[in-house]
Amino acid sequence: MTTSPMPVPQAPGRLVTVAVLLVASMTIMANATISPSLPGLKAHFADAEGIETLSALILTLPSLSVILTAGLFGYLADRMDRRLLLALATGIYAIGGGSGLVAETLPQLLMGRLLLGVGVAGSMTLAMAFAADLWQGEARARFMGLQGASMSGGGVVVMLLGGALAALHWRGAFAVYLLALPIAALALTALWPYARRAAPAAAAPGDRAPEGFPWPTFAFVGGLSFLFMATFYVMPTRVPFRLAEIGVTNSLIVGLVMAGVMVTAVPGALMYGKIRRYLSEMSIFAASFSLMAVGLFTVSQAGSVWGVALGGLIAGAGMGPAMPNYSTYLMAKVPPAARGRAAGLLTTSFFAGQFASPLVSAPLVASFGLRGAFLALSAALLAIGAALALRAFHEASGRRRAWADV
Template structure:
């Protein structure tokens, strides 16, 4: 670990970064079980079906728009102050749903939440890249993804239970973010500035091919998010179609994805050392494809839970691969901007997802949408597997990471 954390407090600093990472999954997942109730409450609003999905995904649009700017600010002016300010904004914007009483007002509050997440996720990813290197970075990224998974389980399940009380109740959970501010002030320090044109964190000059590798990671992140967000945006409605009306059961089903994701992320560092990053992508997309195929054929609540858990195993492999790959490829001097670009790519996919899935579902139904997505994920798994095999034979160098 670098001297960016106070001497004698590396464990506290690491724990702080891990808990900060859980805020990103809270941004949408906490209120996912409330979506049907929100739609019912605002039933008289024009286009309520689509706008209700936007309550979940409009933060993604603002994150995508603001993350590159957040990355530039983090590189130019530092990570720490931006992280503190955006955590404070996150807490108050997230809790705005407790008092706002129009669907348009909810969307404004969610937009401010998205601006906050852009700063949190960008600075958190960049700081992880700054503080760790090599195998240690892989292990930390896996641990970070596991915390996100466990956080998703807690927040989605808790959101489902709170939604049983009232659809507004899950918005109170966002106030937890404010409790992290003292820990960030105490345990997070600004990393040392890099020398121009080099990456002292990895002891190598900036490789000329890093832009190609980073662009490929961005594309994979966006496509993965389009597929993944079928679950939080559409699964509660799929469960209703199968006869499961309870928000808490929807929360538990989505929480199964996060639990499985956390489990696979915990072994990420060890597994990547054996099969390489393209092998991890192949396994991750393959598991997600299998899970979505199972969702498409599910006819009961139990079958949906199993299918979603299989998808989670894949997601827990893909997310740390995206983050570790981008941070390993990027020179330290532009790491904030690369983290911002990765954040933007992830959330562009999340925002686009309901725009793609909702018309598809209305035209063809839930099985067709989940089954078609499974085929797309299988194609991505095949491509990654091909590159992994070629790389092992030494016939192609897939990236500088």
């Protein structure tokens, strides 16, 4: 029997809010947590053929599993008891992530990363679906911003923790994934009353959801999220090697630089609800791509760790309001009974971009070197940002003409 979200008469309590935020934060640990371990991992498996590309793929390999399974989790989230899905996803997450502590061979490490991705697919899809169900209209926009800030703040913690543990041993960062166990215990307790539904929720007044699934809207949002993540993830996959190029190899310093990216993402995500009062969704898309372009350009021109760190800070500022913008834009146009599917598809787009990132940057690095690759990607991002800004201008002009006609 098909089940779908039930209406929630009032805002959820603090425990429920914290639980959803922590489940969402698990996704930020998936790939970038072990970024400081990459040089040590590469040295350990130095005899493996193609380790330069494989070391970057190990970082983003969970994304492949997400691509293959997030849609399934989204489908099931609209139709079955979410308690079972949440327990399954978090258990797989902990096993797959923690396997890096004991994996002896590269194939074992790769299999663990694939298993981690299955857990990530479930946790992110369920977090997004719960957020869309439990908060409506402007409250949803504010919560999505808070969720984005939580993910970025969690990223700071796990980057620093991963960097510190990787400085002790390259395997150390994999221990961070075991945090999924206490998070799962809290989430299963707090979300118990909301995990099983039987009645469809009404759309909020601010939502513009049609009866059918809005495939054209998803094609636009999904395509943008893919491009954004494909370029953003050159930071964790290539910046450690860019730092090594200028003589910085300390894992803790690498972790600090990567944590800086997340630090500047927090204010923009927290202020997303307020930003939306002054800027349209399309304008936020344009600004995020433009800031990313400036950040990557700064990294390409940097001659010291401070220059690379500055580029990361600017890129993080672009990421902050962008992440809640994607989910808010899509969920406002999706029927309540299809929110799980929408969450699964958007999750697929995000992680498809992450997985594709090293495959996109590898030929650029081979042709132009690390500096040239960052420069080329910054030019591409700037072009996308300009195109989105033009679309935002046309939409604003159309609204002004409509008001004038009234």
